[in-house]
Structures are given as structure tokens and as C-alpha cells.
Amino acid sequence: MLWKDKYELGVPVIDAQHKELFRRVESFLQALRSEVSWDEKIPKINETLEFMKGYVVEHFHDEEEYQRSINYPGYQAHKQIHDGMVNYVLEVSKQYDQSNNNEDLMQQFGGRLMAWLINHVAAEDQRIADYAIEKGVRGNER
Amino acid sequence: MKDKLHKALIDATHNVFELMFNISEISDHPTEDFECDDEVDIAIGIVGDLEGEVIYRFPISTSLNMVKIMSGMEFEEVDAFVTSAISEIANIISGNVATALSDSDIKCDILPPMQLELNENKEYEIETSRCISTTIGDICLDVRLNKAF
Ligand SMILES: [Fe+2]
Numbered sequence A: 001m002l003w004k005d006k007y008e009l010g011v012p013v014i015d016a017q018h019k020e021l022f023r024r025v026e027s028f029l030q031a032l033r034s035e036v037s038w039d040e041k042i043p044k045i046n047e048t049l050e051f052m053k054g055y056v057v058e059h060f061h062d063e064e065e066y067q068r069s070i071n072y073p074g075y076q077a078h079k080q081i082h083d084g085m086v087n088y089v090l091e092v093s094k095q096y097d098q099s100n101n102n103e104d105l106m107q108q109f110g111g112r113l114m115a116w117l118i119n120h121v122a123a124e125d126q127r128i129a130d131y132a133i134e135k136g137v138r139g140n141e142r
Numbered sequence B: 001m002k003d004k005l006h007k008a009l010i011d012a013t014h015n016v017f018e019l020m021f022n023i024s025e026i027s028d029h030p031t032e033d034f035e036c037d038d039e040v041d042i043a044i045g046i047v048g049d050l051e052g053e054v055i056y057r058f059p060i061s062t063s064l065n066m067v068k069i070m071s072g073m074e075f076e077e078v079d080a081f082v083t084s085a086i087s088e089i090a091n092i093i094s095g096n097v098a099t100a101l102s103d104s105d106i107k108c109d110i111l112p113p114m115q116l117e118l119n120e121n122k123e124y125e126i127e128t129s130r131c132i133s134t135t136i137g138d139i140c141l142d143v144r145l146n147k148a149f
């Protein structure tokens, strides 16, 4: 399992989205790492990639809205980190299309995305939750 | 300076290992000749008040263990996925080091991870190696930096 309970931050609205995000990333990683030949797995990879990408954007957006609703002081810096990741995802997708589904490119993307996401949730997102809990605004769900 | 740098590096590695791999016990010691069968070397360039690089040397078994813990999946060999995941870990640790150093007024930025061939002949003011031992394997950190002030 990609998701681990220790990634839970204690803010239900964010935790629920993180679980969904990890589920989608996991489907993508499973397609990427499955034991069949590259050509055979391309359709599944492309499908799970699109499904995951859509949710990355949606989650980042919702999490930013949440930060604003609780007046989180690190909002701007956090948004910059999200924007940086979205740009990376879009850039790799473009290169992937242009390269006619290059395998190394997607494997590199998968490895980085996984490590990035775990650290982002465990380190950066945890700070939002710590603030919400400290201020007693954890249940404030927009 | 050297001590500050070491402390920042060890602390950052410790934090990242605790956060991402659930490993809280790590120890470190200086090393002259870090040896392992085969390894993944990731260089992170440093620019700013300090210039040079930190080279993260992850033995293959350490690398595979790290990726297994993160993904919950099995990995048999170091491929593009593993190298990229390990590079991101080196990047995250280095980012935390840069943040810690900026708190003590040393301003540095980090460059994207590279698997690079090193210029062995170049001279550095600060040149040290540190071996970090963890329950999922060792890591060696080579530091090669010049002061830019
Ligand atoms: Fe998040």
C-alpha cells in the first residue's frame, strides 16, 4: 500500500482527499510497474495517469481554499510549491506525448512523484494541520 | 562552519528518514573509505555562500529498501524509477539543509540532482565524508565545498 495511516494529519477534509490522491497515484504506479511489456501497459498507464493528474489539480486547489479559509500564514509559499509540481507534471506529460510514450521518462516521473508526494504530505501539509489544530479550526470545512 | 554543515546534514537526514521511512535510529561517523558492492551516487550542486556539491552515495540495497518502504511494492534492481526516487530524497534532504543553514545566516541554494562524473582533481576548502548507518542500510555523504565569501 502506498498510503500509510501515519500520513494522516488530523484534519478530516484533507485526510480524505489525501487517501483518494494516494489511491490514484498507486493505480498509476501499479500500471507503471506491472510485469508486462511496455507496449502492453501503455493504455493502462495513460488512463491512470490522466485520472491521477486531474485529482492532483483538484486536491491542490481544494487544499489552497482550505488554507485560506483558516487564514493559514504559509498559504503563498505552499501555493508556490503546488504550482511548481503542477508545472512539472504538465511538462513531463507534454514530453511524454511528444516522445511517443517514452518508458524511461515515465519511470523517472513515477519515482520522483512518489517521493515528492510522501514528503509533501508528511512535511508541508502537516504544517497546515498543525496550525489548524493549534487554532482550533480543524473542523472548519469551508 | 564545518561543524554547522555536518550538523545540518545529519539532522536533515535524520528528519527525512523518520518522516518518510519511519526510521528514528541513525548513527554517523567519519569515513575515509566508504565501501559497498555497488551504489547510486547523486550529486546535489550548492551555490551561494558555499559553492560545490554534496554527493549522496546510496548502496543498492539501501536504495531498494527505501523505495520498497515508500511504495509498498517489490523492487529487484535499480532502474530509472528507483534512481529518480532516490534523487528526490537527496533533493529533499538538501533542501532541508539549505533551510537550516539559512537560519544560521549561511545563504545557499541547491541545484537539481544529477548523476555526475566528478572532477577528482579539484581542490576544496571543506572536504569530508560521513557514513550514516540506519536499519535499512548505510549512506555516505561526501561534502566538497568552497566558501564564496
Ligand atoms: Fe495535500
Ligand SMILES: [Fe+2]
Residues within 6 Å of the ligand: A063, A078, A082, A120, A124, A125
Ligand atoms: Fe499541499
